[in-house]
Amino acid sequence: MKAESRGNIICILFILIVIAMAFIYFMVPERPVFIENQIKWWQEFWSNNNVSG
Amino acid sequence: MNTALYITINFLLFLAWYIFLFRQKGLLSFTDRITGTFVLGLTQIIVAEMLLGIVIRKLYAMPLFFLNVFVSSVVLLIASRLGKKQAQRTGQQETHLNVVREMSGKFFCFMAEVRSDLILSVIVILFLAAVCWIIFLGYLFPSYTWDALWYHLPIVGYIMQSGAIQEVPNHSFIDQFINIFPKNTELFFLWNIIFLRSDVITDLSQLFFTLAGIFAVYSIAVKMNVSSRCAIYSALLFFFAPIIILQSTTNYVDIAVSVLFLIAINFLIDNGPGRDGFESFSAATYAGHEYQQKRNVAGIMAGLTTGILLGSKGSGPLFTALLSAAFIVRESLFHYRTSGKQTVLKLRIIIISFRSYLLYFFIPVFIMGGYWYIKNWIVYGNPVYPMEISFFNTTVFKGLYQGLIEPAPQTINELHPFARPLYVWLENIDHYLYDSRLGGLGPIWFILLLPAVFFSAVYSAIKRNFRFLFISMLIAAAFLMHPRNWNPRYVIFITGLGAISFGITLDYFRKKGTVLRAAALFLVAYTCIISNSPCVTPEQIRKFLQLHPRERTIANHAPFNIDLHARQEYGYWIWISRNIAEGDTLGYTFEPLFLSPLWNSAFSSRITYVKSDAYKEWLKKLTENKVTYILVRKNSEEDIWIETEKRIFSSVGWMAALKEKFKIVYADDNYKIARVMHNEG
Numbered sequence A: 001m002k003a004e005s006r007g008n009i010i011c012i013l014f015i016l017i018v019i020a021m022a023f024i025y026f027m028v029p030e031r032p033v034f035i036e037n038q039i040k041w042w043q044e045f046w047s048n049n050n051v052s053g
Numbered sequence B: 001m002n003t004a005l006y007i008t009i010n011f012l013l014f015l016a017w018y019i020f021l022f023r024q025k026g027l028l029s030f031t032d033r034i035t036g037t038f039v040l041g042l043t044q045i046i047v048a049e050m051l052l053g054i055v056i057r058k059l060y061a062m063p064l065f066f067l068n069v070f071v072s073s074v075v076l077l078i079a080s081r082l083g084k085k086q087a088q089r090t091g092q093q094e095t096h097l098n099v100v101r102e103m104s105g106k107f108f109c110f111m112a113e114v115r116s117d118l119i120l121s122v123i124v125i126l127f128l129a130a131v132c133w134i135i136f137l138g139y140l141f142p143s144y145t146w147d148a149l150w151y152h153l154p155i156v157g158y159i160m161q162s163g164a165i166q167e168v169p170n171h172s173f174i175d176q177f178i179n180i181f182p183k184n185t186e187l188f189f190l191w192n193i194i195f196l197r198s199d200v201i202t203d204l205s206q207l208f209f210t211l212a213g214i215f216a217v218y219s220i221a222v223k224m225n226v227s228s229r230c231a232i233y234s235a236l237l238f239f240f241a242p243i244i245i246l247q248s249t250t251n252y253v254d255i256a257v258s259v260l261f262l263i264a265i266n267f268l269i270d271n272g273p274g275r276d277g278f279e280s281f282s283a284a285t286y287a288g289h290e291y292q293q294k295r296n297v298a299g300i301m302a303g304l305t306t307g308i309l310l311g312s313k314g315s316g317p318l319f320t321a322l323l324s325a326a327f328i329v330r331e332s333l334f335h336y337r338t339s340g341k342q343t344v345l346k347l348r349i350i351i352i353s354f355r356s357y358l359l360y361f362f363i364p365v366f367i368m369g370g371y372w373y374i375k376n377w378i379v380y381g382n383p384v385y386p387m388e389i390s391f392f393n394t395t396v397f398k399g400l401y402q403g404l405i406e407p408a409p410q411t412i413n414e415l416h417p418f419a420r421p422l423y424v425w426l427e428n429i430d431h432y433l434y435d436s437r438l439g440g441l442g443p444i445w446f447i448l449l450l451p452a453v454f455f456s457a458v459y460s461a462i463k464r465n466f467r468f469l470f471i472s473m474l475i476a477a478a479f480l481m482h483p484r485n486w487n488p489r490y491v492i493f494i495t496g497l498g499a500i501s502f503g504i505t506l507d508y509f510r511k512k513g514t515v516l517r518a519a520a521l522f523l524v525a526y527t528c529i530i531s532n533s534p535c536v537t538p539e540q541i542r543k544f545l546q547l548h549p550r551e552r553t554i555a556n557h558a559p560f561n562i563d564l565h566a567r568q569e570y571g572y573w574i575w576i577s578r579n580i581a582e583g584d585t586l587g588y589t590f591e592p593l594f595l596s597p598l599w600n601s602a603f604s605s606r607i608t609y610v611k612s613d614a615y616k617e618w619l620k621k622l623t624e625n626k627v628t629y630i631l632v633r634k635n636s637e638e639d640i641w642i643e644t645e646k647r648i649f650s651s652v653g654w655m656a657a658l659k660e661k662f663k664i665v666y667a668d669d670n671y672k673i674a675r676v677m678h679n680e681g
Helices: A002-026 A031-052 B002-022 B030-056 B061-090 B096-115 B118-140 B146-162 B173-180 B184-194 B202-223 B228-239 B242-247 B254-268 B288-310 B316-338 B343-380 B419-425 B442-462 B466-481 B493-530 B538-546 B560-579 B615-624 B637-651 B653-659
Strands: B389-391 B394-397 B585-588 B606-609 B629-633 B662-667 B671-676
Touching: A002 B442, A002 B493, A031 B493, A031 B538, B002 B030, B002 B061, B002 B096, B030 B061, B030 B184, B030 B202, B030 B254, B030 B288, B030 B343, B096 B118, B096 B228, B118 B202, B118 B228, B118 B493, B118 B538, B146 B173, B146 B184, B146 B202, B146 B560, B146 B606, B173 B343, B184 B202, B184 B343, B202 B228, B202 B242, B202 B254, B202 B493, B228 B242, B228 B442, B228 B493, B242 B254, B242 B493, B254 B288, B254 B316, B254 B466, B254 B493, B288 B316, B288 B343, B316 B343, B316 B466, B419 B442, B442 B466, B442 B493, B466 B493, B560 B662, B560 B671, B615 B637, B629 B637, B637 B662, B637 B671
Parallel strands: B585 B606, B585 B629
Antiparallel strands: B389 B394, B629 B671, B662 B671
8 A cells, every 4th residue: 555655656746747848848939939830831731632632 | 573673682581581580589589580680681781782892893783683582592591491400309390381370479469459558559550650651751752851962872873873882083072971981871772772773762761770660669678577568658659759750751870870779789688588578488498508599699689780880870889889888798797697706707707708799799790880990991091081089189090070070059059068958859949850950859758758767767776677777878878978969860769768768667657657648649649740841841742742753853842951052953953863864974074062863863874073174185084984964064164165166066067966076955044964975076
């Protein structure tokens, strides 16, 4: 039981670290521009497909 | 016919080595035999090409085909004899049907693992979709990357036009690098062109390394005693780094180098009795002589892999030194443990370890990678030319450069060395590129794998899992010692460590790890969506789908990465791709932006640099080199000679057509191509 609760705490801690890392990663100033570029890419992809289809 | 030749030789070559290793199945696990088949196949390809290209100087499709048919037949014969010996020993006859049975058995085990985990099933589907997308793009577009056009493919072109692996005349800056670079991976690029007589799939060469890397990561994870399901997670997450996805369609060598490093590490780790993976060996396998034999076989495989790595890139010696040290440590520890830990035996242990190193590791390394360095030593007086090697202010090997040829960007230089990788891992970029310097490892590395590396290191230290600590130290050392470790493409191997660590972490958390698995799925899907590069736009995909395959050339592609520099070259590149046929020789008189587009797409034409101070001398050189077309810059000396010649002959009237030495076949604002009329001359 003790080992299991320790495991739970470690798991929660790890998940918190992952969330923190995700927050740091997605909050860099260039990220919105990056995502915007990717959205543009896919918009162009679908519009091209529709035109050719 | 060409496709049939290519498929036949590849099928025969890899099947022969797989059956050969199947006969050694007591010594290598299934995944090790898969990666082993890749390494041995690659070894055969490189050795056969070097034999034909350096010794016989007849590196052409048919000699290469027949040599490999012969070698593969011998391998199959040996495998058959090994099978008979095995049958005599065990009383069980291994038929070829057993090879298929084993394959299908492993496949069903894999499917059972995947089906029992919905998240893993979706990741597998995304992985298959991404691989299909890579193949589609690789097939549709020509090789468009800067270094591929600059020297990776010209290396192939020069070998194919002469049928020999030799030094090329040093006419431009890039020629000296074409001469000095180790060329093992380029020989694999050549393999994917020479039979097909087309460069259409050579840009997918690195995809084979990517797939081998997936198997290697899986195998290492299993050897870390990770359950097979978590090991599959590890293997697939290794793939989902944007730099790997994007570089898998390019003629670069960075994936190859990192994957070969991981494969070599995999072979250096002993395969302990597994827990519940379908890679488990029985405990009996670990007894006595067979165990030693297994270590030797794995050692040779590690040596061959390291040798191919050494001969693939200039950074090869760094990885070779680390893997050599790892091999010696592994051997010393093994002999120390088995010798009863007596102090008097220390010297003997060192001697035995070095003997094993020389026999099973160094010799394969030297055979597979040593040639390029020895050749440079003989030709340039320095094995790592053009880098100068100094030791305590004493120059050991003289070279042209003392530091790095390609300096780091200003943003990176301003940062503390420890902050540089972190800055790059955060990916302060607005798009990915096959060589994106300030990003490329992707969100999975930073968000999931990096914390998993630290967790697994601590967990392994507590649990005294020395195997993981061993590979961590090895990979960390390679990362820290690499002079350009801030650049993601040079250190792709760290994602391998991250992926293995994630497998260990998932295995530790078991059912509690569902959140992490869900996060992995989210990030995998995100990576699939965002791994696009501006070099391949939807507009270009649509345009290329409508083009005839022969028209799918670099000039029609006009990729973002070269467009600004290459725009004025497109005209003559298109003319060459349409008109230069097999047997034609294109002479050029200036230092072109890229050499690769001067060949036709089958690399069956020739190129040659023809320059002279005097017109008559130049004409003589054109004849000597059997130049059929000459490419000149407009208003250059050669252009003036050609125009003067034309003016003189046009004044002769109807005789001009008979006497003309040059016939202009292409002209734009900057360049001209003239057909050289030898017979009339």
